[in-house]
Amino acid sequence: MNRREFLQCAAILVSGCSASQLGLALSQEQQVYLATAPDYITTEVNYLSAPQRRIIAAMAEIVIPRTDTPGAIDAGVPKFIELMAADWFTEGERAIFEAGLRDMETRIPAQYGRAFDELPADTRLGIMEDMEAAAADSPWYEFGNVQRDFISDAPFICQVKELTIYGFFTSEAGATQVLRYNAMPMRFDGDIPLDPQDSTWSSDGLI
């Protein structure tokens, strides 16, 4: 259930029907067999403006570029970031995200004469490296600080990196073409050769 559906449910909940009737009706309505559901990134969202979408896409592609394998844009990461910022972020996280985007929209053209996404790739990279250097003291970078939902006061650059990397490696392109994906291995072998160039299994959601 995404935030919109949740809000719809909440609206029905406060409208006065009995919880038991509602519980049944809603739980059936929400039930989706996920393996055959549409991809998450096909969810409709109208949160960012067209210029903002171009900036986010350009930033995501700097984090994970297309090489001989798909990159962030190929994997639908810009849409993922927009969905997560709109539906999953807390208000505080969204405020940081929006302030960061405003900064990209105003500061970069003032300083460089063009929108971020129209700058040469090495200039874009330099800008993001400067942003990372300025954020270097954030706990986001602490070794091993990865077992958590999200760091709520993480700076904008860290938000973009985390959503890009997460969105990429959990996307179909990232999981199947950059990592290795096999939902039905049928057997377990605890000792197969690993070449230094081999990727990990896509293990999201597995224990």
Added chain:
Amino acid sequence: MIPAEHYDFDAIVVGSGVSGGWAAKELTEKGLKVLVLERGRDITPGPDYLGEHAPAWKVPYQGKRPRQLYEDEYPMGKRVYALSERNRQFWMNEKENPYVVDAKNPFMWIRADVVGGRSLLWGRQTYRWSEQDFRANEQDGHGIPWPVGYQDIAPWYSHVEKFAGINGKAEGLPQLPDSEFQKPMPWMALEQTIHGRLKKKAPDITLTNARVAILTEDLPGRSACHYCGPCHNGCSTGSYFSSHSSTLPAARATGNLTLKADALVERLEHDPVSGRVTRVHVIDTRTRERSAFSARLFFLCASTVGSTQILMQSRSEAFPNGLANSSGVLGHYMMDHTLGMSGMGIFLDNMDSYYYGNRPTGLYIPRFRNVGGQDEDADFVRGYGYQTFTIRTDWTTNFNSKGFGADLKDSLRKPGPWIWGMAGFTECLPFKSNRMYLSNKVDRYGLPQVAFEMKWSDNEVKLRRDAARQADRILKAAGAVFAMPGDSQDLTAEQMSLPGEGIHEMGTARMGDDPSESVLNKWNQAHDVPNLFVTDGSFMTSASCVNPSLTYMAFTARACDYAVKQLASGAV
């Protein structure tokens, strides 16, 4: 005895989880007409396993948990690793079905809300108790003696293991008797390396397969594991034991089963003249309609807290403090296992080896402290075991690296070092002050909300400290290049897992020989009410350190056998 045709059913089983499913199977196979009542909604195995085999890109937020929703509606459930949008439909909504949480000393009560109960979500770890476990209370004086020993239960362990399907490796240890095993799951190369080092440098430690209710060989109607990984999303091939994959289909096949979902049991009705339970009163959770069903036998298998709650709600003139509670111990002596990470090590061995498939369990280190007698250096009684897990690190463990571009992408896609972690599961002693009770608050059905008072004792704290100390020794012997502490070696009770967080709550209707100190006799039969049996975790007189579900299965099957014989002889 009243003739059978005067009853709606021969037996009524409350609950359809691990214990209820077994009661349904055993009683129906012995020819009884059985009604199973389950408060959760019914589901169809397979189609209702909504998240089974769903790749991350199909799942809301690509697998990230919706934080506000979980905070509002699953504040305890969100502490459990298994809860996700892939299986949330199995879980009980805590906001709609509240219990009283003491903010200072919270108790974590985790519930499912579907037919099959927590058998769909459990960790599947299955270990026999040993004679030492059954003797612990009488030997160190905590709690009351068990009325049974290992030899009483061993045949019933075999009985349930063959049907449930347990894989593991025979080790011949007195403190952890072997089960009827299917072939064990293979090991990773690093695990073999660690095993070899421990044999030399820590010979008191046994590293063996976790024993789990997952098939490695086909059973009728069920397939060997296909190693997709996350069992708790449901398994349409029936490869792990759940009521849906195993016991309920067997019960249905007899033609003797009636299963009623959305049926919340309000109370049992006791007839003071016959001294028997005569009827069960039920609320339909959808319509709020009330109904009642009669039977000759009643089995409470509604989980420890659920069954105890029903007994407490079943007050009468004969039993003003709750049905079958002439002893006054009902609700007391609550136990749970404490759990947590005792230590983790980083390993650089076998870097050129990898694995194929997702093995849905790890390895196990059985209890090695106070085995066969009190260790001289132990300032605690009882013991603990470790569930261990082996992880090859990937992007999820280093995504917060600095840098951008092709180099970052390339480093994130490749495996890093190995991590071998040790999660200690420690025994909990029975104390009267640890209890559940009915509060003055009511839920949406007008039934009392359950409340808890439970704190870890000094012994549990010392066990956890020792588990952390010993984990450090074992990790070093295993060859970890870096041993990261889990629990502190001087941790306090406040730093431990919450009471209930082990999801092994047990003991609130304990069994014993003395009716003034226990609710149940050695057959799980209420001392006070001969046609009432309780076979979920509430019967437990002590906790051992091993996961309890296999023991619930064995005692349930044994109680069913006894109850049917009593019924045949006219004694019940």
